[in-house]
Amino acid sequence: MEHSWTQDNLESLQSHILAEEQKCLGATGEFTWIISAISLATKAIGNKVRCARIQDVIGEAGEVNVQGEMQQKLDIIANEIIMHCLGNRDNVGVLGSEENETPVLLRRRDEGGRYAVLFDPLDGSSNLDISVGVGTIFSVLRLSDEGSREEAMLQQGANQVAAGYVLYGSSTVLVLTTGNGVDMFVLDQSIGSFVLVSRGLKIPSGNKTYSTNEAYTDKYSQGIQSYLKWAHQNDYSSRYIGSMVADVHRVLLKGGVFLYPPTTDKPDGKLRLMYEGNPMAMIIEQAGGKAVASKDRILDIVPEGLHQRTSVILGSEDQVDAVIKHTT
Ligand code: AHM
Ligand code: MG
Numbered sequence: 438m439e440h441s442w443t444q445d446n447l448e449s450l451q452s453h454i455l456a457e458e459q460k461c462l463g464a465t466g467e468f469t470w471i472i473s474a475i476s477l478a479t480k481a482i483g484n485k486v487r488c489a490r491i492q493d494v495i496g497e498a499g500e501v502n503v504q505g506e507m508q509q510k511l512d513i514i515a516n517e518i519i520m521h522c523l524g525n526r527d528n529v530g531v532l533g534s535e536e537n538e539t540p541v542l543l544r545r546r547d548e549g550g551r552y553a554v555l556f557d558p559l560d561g562s563s564n565l566d567i568s569v570g571v572g573t574i575f576s577v578l579r580l581s582d583e584g585s586r587e588e589a590m591l592q593q594g595a596n597q598v599a600a601g602y603v604l605y606g607s608s609t610v611l612v613l614t615t616g617n618g619v620d621m622f623v624l625d626q627s628i629g630s631f632v633l634v635s636r637g638l639k640i641p642s643g644n645k646t647y648s649t650n651e652a653y654t655d656k657y658s659q660g661i662q663s664y665l666k667w668a669h670q671n672d673y674s675s676r677y678i679g680s681m682v683a684d685v686h687r688v689l690l691k692g693g694v695f696l697y698p699p700t701t702d703k704p705d706g707k708l709r710l711m712y713e714g715n716p717m718a719m720i721i722e723q724a725g726g727k728a729v730a731s732k733d734r735i736l737d738i739v740p741e742g743l744h745q746r747t748s749v750i751l752g753s754e755d756q757v758d759a760v761i762k763h764t765t
Pocket of ligand 2 (some may be wrong): 535557559560561713
Protein backbone atom coordinates (compact mmCIF):
# COMPACT_ATOMS: atom_id res chain seq x y z
CA MET A 438 0.00 0.00 0.00
CA GLU A 439 1.33 3.46 -0.91
CA HIS A 440 2.13 5.87 1.88
CA SER A 441 4.13 9.04 2.10
CA TRP A 442 6.80 8.88 4.75
CA THR A 443 7.24 11.16 7.64
CA GLN A 444 9.76 10.93 10.44
CA ASP A 445 7.11 8.91 12.30
CA ASN A 446 6.91 6.01 9.85
CA LEU A 447 10.54 6.03 8.66
CA GLU A 448 11.68 2.45 8.08
CA SER A 449 15.12 1.68 6.73
CA LEU A 450 15.94 -1.19 4.38
CA GLN A 451 18.02 -2.75 7.14
CA SER A 452 15.27 -2.83 9.76
CA HIS A 453 12.75 -3.96 7.15
CA ILE A 454 14.91 -6.94 6.17
CA LEU A 455 15.55 -7.93 9.78
CA ALA A 456 11.79 -7.95 10.39
CA GLU A 457 11.12 -9.91 7.17
CA GLU A 458 13.86 -12.38 7.96
CA GLN A 459 12.33 -13.16 11.32
CA LYS A 460 8.98 -13.83 9.61
CA CYS A 461 10.04 -16.00 6.66
CA LEU A 462 13.66 -17.00 6.56
CA GLY A 463 14.55 -17.94 10.12
CA ALA A 464 16.25 -15.46 12.42
CA THR A 465 19.91 -16.14 11.67
CA GLY A 466 20.50 -12.61 10.41
CA GLU A 467 22.81 -13.87 7.63
CA PHE A 468 20.51 -12.78 4.88
CA THR A 469 20.49 -9.25 6.27
CA TRP A 470 24.27 -9.18 5.76
CA ILE A 471 23.86 -9.93 2.07
CA ILE A 472 21.24 -7.25 1.51
CA SER A 473 23.27 -4.73 3.49
CA ALA A 474 26.29 -5.48 1.26
CA ILE A 475 24.14 -4.93 -1.83
CA SER A 476 22.79 -1.73 -0.32
CA LEU A 477 26.30 -0.43 0.39
CA ALA A 478 27.55 -1.42 -3.07
CA THR A 479 24.65 0.20 -4.89
CA LYS A 480 25.06 3.43 -2.94
CA ALA A 481 28.69 3.49 -4.06
CA ILE A 482 27.76 2.67 -7.68
CA GLY A 483 24.99 5.28 -7.66
CA ASN A 484 27.52 7.83 -6.49
CA LYS A 485 29.82 6.98 -9.42
CA VAL A 486 26.90 7.11 -11.89
CA ARG A 487 26.02 10.57 -10.62
CA CYS A 488 29.65 11.69 -11.17
CA ALA A 489 29.56 10.83 -14.89
CA ARG A 490 31.51 13.47 -16.83
CA ILE A 491 32.77 15.01 -13.57
CA GLN A 492 35.01 12.01 -12.93
CA ASP A 493 36.56 9.83 -15.63
CA VAL A 494 33.97 7.06 -15.37
CA ILE A 495 32.13 6.96 -18.69
CA GLY A 496 33.17 5.70 -22.09
CA GLU A 497 34.44 2.38 -23.30
CA ALA A 498 37.09 0.60 -21.27
CA GLY A 499 38.57 -1.07 -24.35
CA GLU A 500 37.73 -4.59 -23.15
CA VAL A 501 35.08 -6.94 -24.54
CA ASN A 502 33.20 -9.02 -21.95
CA VAL A 503 32.13 -12.67 -22.16
CA GLN A 504 28.96 -11.59 -23.98
CA GLY A 505 31.08 -10.08 -26.77
CA GLU A 506 29.99 -6.59 -25.67
CA MET A 507 32.29 -3.63 -25.21
CA GLN A 508 32.65 -2.94 -21.48
CA GLN A 509 32.09 0.59 -20.27
CA LYS A 510 34.46 1.92 -17.60
CA LEU A 511 31.54 2.01 -15.17
CA ASP A 512 30.69 -1.66 -15.90
CA ILE A 513 34.12 -2.55 -14.53
CA ILE A 514 33.94 -0.13 -11.59
CA ALA A 515 30.44 -1.35 -10.61
CA ASN A 516 31.55 -4.97 -10.86
CA GLU A 517 34.57 -4.35 -8.64
CA ILE A 518 32.45 -2.52 -6.05
CA ILE A 519 29.92 -5.37 -5.80
CA MET A 520 32.62 -8.05 -5.79
CA HIS A 521 34.38 -6.25 -2.97
CA CYS A 522 31.27 -5.60 -0.83
CA LEU A 523 29.75 -9.08 -1.25
CA GLY A 524 33.07 -10.89 -1.27
CA ASN A 525 33.59 -9.77 2.35
CA ARG A 526 30.41 -11.47 3.56
CA ASP A 527 31.18 -14.77 5.28
CA ASN A 528 28.05 -16.53 4.04
CA VAL A 529 28.52 -15.83 0.32
CA GLY A 530 29.93 -18.90 -1.42
CA VAL A 531 29.67 -17.91 -5.07
CA LEU A 532 29.37 -14.65 -7.00
CA GLY A 533 28.24 -14.70 -10.62
CA SER A 534 28.43 -11.52 -12.67
CA GLU A 535 27.61 -10.52 -16.22
CA GLU A 536 31.12 -9.11 -16.37
CA ASN A 537 32.98 -12.29 -15.34
CA GLU A 538 33.23 -15.28 -17.62
CA THR A 539 33.17 -17.80 -14.79
CA PRO A 540 31.60 -17.69 -11.32
CA VAL A 541 33.89 -16.47 -8.56
CA LEU A 542 34.18 -19.22 -5.95
CA LEU A 543 34.71 -17.65 -2.55
CA ARG A 544 33.95 -20.15 0.21
CA ARG A 545 33.02 -23.80 0.28
CA ARG A 546 29.78 -24.70 1.97
CA ASP A 547 31.67 -26.23 4.92
CA GLU A 548 33.39 -22.84 5.29
CA GLY A 549 30.01 -21.10 5.57
CA GLY A 550 29.41 -20.20 1.91
CA ARG A 551 25.69 -20.90 1.87
CA TYR A 552 24.49 -18.38 -0.72
CA ALA A 553 25.15 -17.52 -4.34
CA VAL A 554 24.57 -13.97 -5.49
CA LEU A 555 24.22 -13.41 -9.22
CA PHE A 556 24.12 -9.92 -10.64
CA ASP A 557 24.32 -7.57 -13.56
CA PRO A 558 26.38 -4.78 -11.98
CA LEU A 559 25.30 -2.04 -14.37
CA ASP A 560 22.53 -2.93 -16.76
CA GLY A 561 21.90 -0.58 -19.69
CA SER A 562 25.38 0.91 -19.36
CA SER A 563 25.51 1.87 -23.04
CA ASN A 564 22.99 4.59 -22.03
CA LEU A 565 25.34 6.15 -19.48
CA ASP A 566 26.76 8.87 -21.67
CA ILE A 567 23.28 10.32 -22.23
CA SER A 568 22.26 10.24 -18.54
CA VAL A 569 19.46 7.74 -19.01
CA GLY A 570 18.47 5.58 -16.02
CA VAL A 571 20.64 2.50 -15.56
CA GLY A 572 20.49 -0.16 -12.87
CA THR A 573 21.93 -3.06 -10.90
CA ILE A 574 20.00 -6.34 -10.92
CA PHE A 575 20.58 -9.13 -8.38
CA SER A 576 19.40 -12.64 -7.59
CA VAL A 577 20.11 -14.58 -4.37
CA LEU A 578 20.06 -18.38 -4.26
CA ARG A 579 20.72 -20.74 -1.37
CA LEU A 580 23.40 -23.24 -2.38
CA SER A 581 22.31 -26.83 -2.05
CA ASP A 582 24.68 -29.42 -0.62
CA GLU A 583 24.74 -31.42 -3.84
CA GLY A 584 27.48 -31.21 -6.45
CA SER A 585 30.08 -28.50 -7.02
CA ARG A 586 29.31 -24.88 -6.18
CA GLU A 587 28.93 -24.07 -9.91
CA GLU A 588 26.39 -26.86 -10.27
CA ALA A 589 24.67 -25.87 -7.03
CA MET A 590 24.31 -22.33 -8.37
CA LEU A 591 22.51 -23.42 -11.55
CA GLN A 592 19.01 -23.49 -10.09
CA GLN A 593 15.63 -22.56 -11.48
CA GLY A 594 14.55 -19.00 -10.76
CA ALA A 595 11.69 -20.41 -8.70
CA ASN A 596 14.31 -21.24 -6.04
CA GLN A 597 15.51 -17.66 -5.60
CA VAL A 598 15.34 -16.55 -1.97
CA ALA A 599 15.49 -12.91 -2.97
CA ALA A 600 15.69 -10.76 -6.06
CA GLY A 601 15.81 -7.09 -6.72
CA TYR A 602 17.17 -4.16 -8.63
CA VAL A 603 18.39 -0.66 -8.01
CA LEU A 604 17.46 2.00 -10.54
CA TYR A 605 19.81 4.98 -10.74
CA GLY A 606 17.21 7.32 -12.16
CA SER A 607 15.93 10.74 -11.16
CA SER A 608 15.97 9.18 -7.71
CA THR A 609 17.78 6.01 -6.61
CA VAL A 610 15.17 3.32 -6.11
CA LEU A 611 15.66 -0.17 -4.68
CA VAL A 612 12.96 -2.76 -5.40
CA LEU A 613 13.20 -6.00 -3.43
CA THR A 614 11.34 -9.24 -2.96
CA THR A 615 12.18 -11.98 -0.49
CA GLY A 616 9.24 -14.08 -1.69
CA ASN A 617 6.74 -12.22 0.43
CA GLY A 618 5.57 -9.46 -1.94
CA VAL A 619 7.51 -6.57 -3.43
CA ASP A 620 8.70 -3.55 -1.50
CA MET A 621 10.18 -0.31 -2.79
CA PHE A 622 12.78 1.89 -1.11
CA VAL A 623 14.21 5.24 -2.13
CA LEU A 624 17.70 6.42 -1.20
CA ASP A 625 17.40 9.44 1.05
CA GLN A 626 20.68 11.19 0.25
CA SER A 627 20.44 13.36 3.34
CA ILE A 628 20.66 10.39 5.72
CA GLY A 629 22.41 7.93 3.37
CA SER A 630 19.74 5.25 3.79
CA PHE A 631 17.25 3.45 1.62
CA VAL A 632 13.86 4.13 3.22
CA LEU A 633 10.68 2.17 2.62
CA VAL A 634 8.22 4.10 0.46
CA SER A 635 5.89 1.34 -0.71
CA ARG A 636 5.04 -2.08 0.65
CA GLY A 637 3.33 -4.93 -1.23
CA LEU A 638 3.45 -3.36 -4.72
CA LYS A 639 0.91 -4.75 -7.19
CA ILE A 640 1.13 -4.22 -10.96
CA PRO A 641 -1.94 -2.41 -12.26
CA SER A 642 -3.87 -4.16 -15.02
CA GLY A 643 -5.58 -2.60 -18.04
CA ASN A 644 -2.66 -0.44 -19.18
CA LYS A 645 -2.49 -0.72 -22.97
CA THR A 646 1.23 -0.02 -23.25
CA TYR A 647 3.97 -2.22 -24.68
CA SER A 648 7.70 -1.79 -24.31
CA THR A 649 9.91 -3.35 -26.96
CA ASN A 650 12.58 -2.38 -29.48
CA GLU A 651 10.15 -1.99 -32.33
CA ALA A 652 12.95 -1.46 -34.86
CA TYR A 653 13.42 -5.27 -34.69
CA THR A 654 9.82 -5.97 -35.82
CA ASP A 655 10.89 -7.62 -39.08
CA LYS A 656 13.23 -9.90 -37.08
CA TYR A 657 10.52 -10.98 -34.62
CA SER A 658 8.39 -14.12 -35.04
CA GLN A 659 5.10 -13.96 -36.92
CA GLY A 660 3.29 -14.19 -33.58
CA ILE A 661 5.00 -11.11 -32.09
CA GLN A 662 4.49 -9.22 -35.36
CA SER A 663 0.81 -10.12 -35.25
CA TYR A 664 0.58 -8.93 -31.60
CA LEU A 665 2.18 -5.58 -32.51
CA LYS A 666 -0.20 -5.14 -35.44
CA TRP A 667 -3.15 -5.92 -33.15
CA ALA A 668 -1.82 -3.47 -30.54
CA HIS A 669 -1.54 -0.72 -33.18
CA GLN A 670 -5.16 -1.31 -34.14
CA ASN A 671 -6.30 -1.25 -30.52
CA ASP A 672 -5.08 2.11 -29.28
CA TYR A 673 -1.91 0.88 -27.57
CA SER A 674 0.88 3.20 -26.64
CA SER A 675 4.61 2.40 -26.78
CA ARG A 676 7.37 3.23 -24.27
CA TYR A 677 10.93 1.94 -24.63
CA ILE A 678 14.06 3.26 -22.97
CA GLY A 679 16.44 0.43 -23.86
CA SER A 680 17.52 0.04 -20.26
CA MET A 681 15.82 -3.02 -18.77
CA VAL A 682 15.70 -1.79 -15.19
CA ALA A 683 14.05 1.48 -16.21
CA ASP A 684 11.64 -0.24 -18.62
CA VAL A 685 10.64 -2.94 -16.12
CA HIS A 686 10.31 -0.39 -13.30
CA ARG A 687 7.80 1.55 -15.39
CA VAL A 688 5.86 -1.66 -16.10
CA LEU A 689 5.89 -2.58 -12.39
CA LEU A 690 4.46 0.77 -11.34
CA LYS A 691 2.18 1.57 -14.28
CA GLY A 692 1.32 -1.81 -15.83
CA GLY A 693 1.67 -2.90 -19.46
CA VAL A 694 4.10 -5.40 -20.95
CA PHE A 695 7.85 -5.51 -21.60
CA LEU A 696 9.06 -7.77 -24.41
CA TYR A 697 12.52 -8.83 -25.53
CA PRO A 698 11.63 -11.78 -27.77
CA PRO A 699 13.98 -13.82 -29.94
CA THR A 700 15.09 -12.14 -33.17
CA THR A 701 16.46 -13.74 -36.32
CA ASP A 702 19.98 -12.74 -35.27
CA LYS A 703 19.46 -13.53 -31.53
CA PRO A 704 17.34 -16.70 -31.66
CA ASP A 705 17.67 -17.28 -27.88
CA GLY A 706 16.85 -13.66 -27.04
CA LYS A 707 19.35 -11.13 -25.72
CA LEU A 708 18.72 -10.93 -21.99
CA ARG A 709 20.46 -13.25 -19.56
CA LEU A 710 18.37 -15.74 -17.58
CA MET A 711 20.26 -15.94 -14.28
CA TYR A 712 20.79 -12.28 -13.49
CA GLU A 713 18.25 -10.44 -15.67
CA GLY A 714 15.29 -12.71 -16.54
CA ASN A 715 14.97 -14.60 -13.24
CA PRO A 716 15.18 -11.70 -10.78
CA MET A 717 12.81 -9.56 -12.86
CA ALA A 718 10.42 -12.50 -13.26
CA MET A 719 10.35 -13.10 -9.49
CA ILE A 720 9.62 -9.42 -8.81
CA ILE A 721 6.88 -9.30 -11.44
CA GLU A 722 5.22 -12.51 -10.20
CA GLN A 723 5.44 -11.38 -6.59
CA ALA A 724 3.65 -8.18 -7.68
CA GLY A 725 0.83 -10.24 -9.19
CA GLY A 726 2.08 -10.15 -12.79
CA LYS A 727 3.31 -12.76 -15.22
CA ALA A 728 6.72 -13.48 -16.76
CA VAL A 729 7.24 -15.94 -19.61
CA ALA A 730 9.79 -16.88 -22.23
CA SER A 731 7.40 -17.31 -25.19
CA LYS A 732 4.69 -19.21 -23.30
CA ASP A 733 6.54 -20.98 -20.49
CA ARG A 734 7.20 -19.48 -17.08
CA ILE A 735 10.72 -17.99 -16.89
CA LEU A 736 11.12 -19.15 -13.27
CA ASP A 737 10.70 -22.81 -14.35
CA ILE A 738 13.58 -22.80 -16.86
CA VAL A 739 16.34 -25.19 -15.77
CA PRO A 740 19.59 -23.28 -16.42
CA GLU A 741 22.60 -24.80 -18.12
CA GLY A 742 25.01 -21.93 -17.75
CA LEU A 743 25.57 -18.69 -15.90
CA HIS A 744 25.33 -16.57 -19.03
CA GLN A 745 22.45 -18.40 -20.70
CA ARG A 746 20.08 -16.15 -22.63
CA THR A 747 16.31 -16.15 -22.60
CA SER A 748 13.48 -14.38 -24.31
CA VAL A 749 11.40 -12.29 -21.95
CA ILE A 750 7.75 -11.25 -21.93
CA LEU A 751 6.68 -9.79 -18.57
CA GLY A 752 4.18 -7.43 -17.07
CA SER A 753 0.55 -7.35 -15.98
CA GLU A 754 -1.14 -10.69 -16.43
CA ASP A 755 -3.78 -9.33 -18.83
CA GLN A 756 -1.17 -7.67 -21.05
CA VAL A 757 1.15 -10.70 -21.10
CA ASP A 758 -1.84 -12.90 -21.97
CA ALA A 759 -2.67 -10.59 -24.88
CA VAL A 760 0.82 -11.30 -26.29
CA ILE A 761 0.57 -15.05 -25.64
CA LYS A 762 -2.76 -15.14 -27.49
CA HIS A 763 -0.92 -14.10 -30.66
CA THR A 764 2.17 -16.22 -30.19
CA THR A 765 0.73 -19.65 -29.41
P1 AHM B 1 23.53 -4.91 -21.09
O1 AHM B 1 23.34 -5.90 -19.98
O2 AHM B 1 24.72 -5.21 -21.93
O3 AHM B 1 23.48 -3.49 -20.62
O4 AHM B 1 22.31 -5.14 -22.13
C1 AHM B 1 21.02 -5.31 -21.67
C2 AHM B 1 20.17 -4.16 -22.15
C3 AHM B 1 18.89 -4.10 -21.38
O5 AHM B 1 19.00 -3.16 -20.35
C4 AHM B 1 17.90 -3.65 -22.41
O6 AHM B 1 16.60 -4.14 -22.14
C5 AHM B 1 18.44 -4.22 -23.68
O7 AHM B 1 19.83 -4.39 -23.49
C6 AHM B 1 18.24 -3.30 -24.84
O8 AHM B 1 18.70 -3.92 -26.00
P2 AHM B 1 18.43 -3.31 -27.44
O9 AHM B 1 19.38 -2.16 -27.58
O10 AHM B 1 18.73 -4.44 -28.37
O11 AHM B 1 16.99 -2.87 -27.53
MG1 MG C 1 22.38 -6.36 -18.55
